Amino acid sequence: MRYEVETGVGKPLVREARARCVIGADGARSRVARQCVPGADKMPCVSAYHEIVRSPKDGENGFQADRCDVYYQGKISPDFYGWVFPHGDTTSVGVGTEVAGFSLREATRELRKAAGLEHAETLRREGAPIPLRPLDCWDDGRNVVLAGDAAGVVAPASGEGIYYALAGGRYAAEAAEAFCTTGKVSSLKLARKGFMKAHGRVFWILGIMQRFWYCSDKRRERFVKMCADPDVQRLTWEAYMNKRLVKSQPGAHLKIFFKDLGHLFGIVSAK
Ligand SMILES: Cc1cc2nc3c(=O)[nH]c(=O)nc-3n(C[C@H](O)[C@H](O)[C@H](O)COP(=O)(O)OP(=O)(O)OC[C@H]3O[C@@H](n4cnc5c(N)ncnc54)[C@H](O)[C@@H]3O)c2cc1C
Numbered sequence: 447m448r449y450e451v452e453t454g455v456g457k458p459l460v461r462e463a464r465a466r467c468v469i470g471a472d473g474a475r476s477r478v479a480r481q482c483v484p485g486a487d488k489m490p491c492v493s494a495y496h497e498i499v500r501s502p503k504d505g506e507n508g509f510q511a512d513r514c515d516v517y518y519q520g521k522i523s524p525d526f527y528g529w530v531f532p533h534g535d536t537t538s539v540g541v542g543t544e545v546a547g548f549s550l551r552e553a554t555r556e557l558r559k560a561a562g563l564e565h566a567e568t569l570r571r572e573g574a575p576i577p578l579r580p581l582d583c584w585d586d587g588r589n590v591v592l593a594g595d596a597a598g599v600v601a602p603a604s605g606e607g608i609y610y611a612l613a614g615g616r617y618a619a620e621a622a623e624a625f626c627t628t629g630k631v632s633s634l635k636l637a638r639k640g641f642m643k644a645h646g647r648v649f650w651i652l653g654i655m656q657r658f659w660y661c662s663d664k665r666r667e668r669f670v671k672m673c674a675d676p677d678v679q680r681l682t683w684e685a686y687m688n689k690r691l692v693k694s695q696p697g698a699h700l701k702i703f704f705k706d707l708g709h710l711f712g713i714v715s716a717k
Contacts, residue, residue: 450477467622467634468590471615474575476596482586489598491575492526492605495550496540497558499566501532507562517557518666524548525660526605528557539563542576542605576600576607579653580642584618585634589625592637593618599641603652603660609689610645617641648691 450458470478479486504511515530522528526542539561541553550573558564577598584592593599594611597618601610617640624633642649659669672678685691 466589466626469593469615469618469622470590470596471593471611471618472596474577474595474598476592478590479581479592479596482590483581483583483592485583486581486592486596489581490544490578492542492544492578493550493573494540494542494576494605495554495571495573496529496538497554497568498536498538498570498572499558499563499568501535501537502563502566509562515561517560518660518670520663520666522553522557522560526656527660528553530557530561530563536569537563537566544578576605578602580638580646580649584638585621585631587631587634589631589634591618591621591625591634597638597641599645599649601645601649601652603656610641613645613689614641645689648685648689651691 448460448462450460452458468478468482470476470482472478474489474491476486479489501511502509509532511532511534514532517523517528517530519528523541523543524545526544528541529538531538539554539558541550541557543550543553555564558566577595577600579602580598581592584597593614595607597614599610599614600607614637617637620640621634621637624636625631659665673682
């Protein structure tokens, strides 16, 4: 296989290597995926941009070092959200959107103003695509299998990709091992199969949520109101921490279902 190595300086180096199997884990614009897996070049993405700023002291200008803020506002993002995530000495302030032409930098400026981080020292600016949904196929039917952003495994609605890149990496490694042991190319399919069995349903639900709740300020307001509900918070937190849907509390699910319907049809006030 011929591949290009990004060194961060000048043109990529072109190398050749021989391997029985290749795991393409080279990010959302994966060259391995585009070179080997049909359809990978058409992966839909959200554009994300963030600025890494020096964190103010805890309590300074309203800043809370142990609190993550998520902004659902059309002017910050017309179809995704903006965030303020403190990471100790530094804080990530950013936004994502699928809308072409929307100024991510301008929205981040607004967000920094709203969060009281307008004058915080900017250490870094970074922009990159975030995949919107898993690819339908993660292998080339010969000896290549994808993992992480290259396979499109970022949770819709939240944009959480780190956990799923790690989880997908494990499934890809297991599939590669099975392929190298048995020589059966069908083993490569085990990566997507295993991942989707474990996380497919969560991705599906989050995808519906994103499409429904993130599309207008009116719906975003209802969504935020709904998220204030302690049952929703508890189940969401448990699902987030354990990476699976909570099955043991049918009463709470039922309550949420009816509240959800109430919000959906505007019976429950958004104010
Ligand atoms: C602005 C922004 C904020 C985000 N915030 C969060 C968050 O708060 N929480 C969360 O869970 N997720 C977040 N994500 C998503 C998360 O960063 C990704 O889903 C995750 O990093 C995917 O991991 P990965 O290993 O698949 O890809 P990457 O992290 O992109 O790693 C791919 C690696 O491959 C290397 N590479 C690519 N091509 C070549 C080449 N030709 N030669 C050599 N090396 C190459 C790259 O340099 C890189 O090191 C965010 C994404 C963005 C853009």
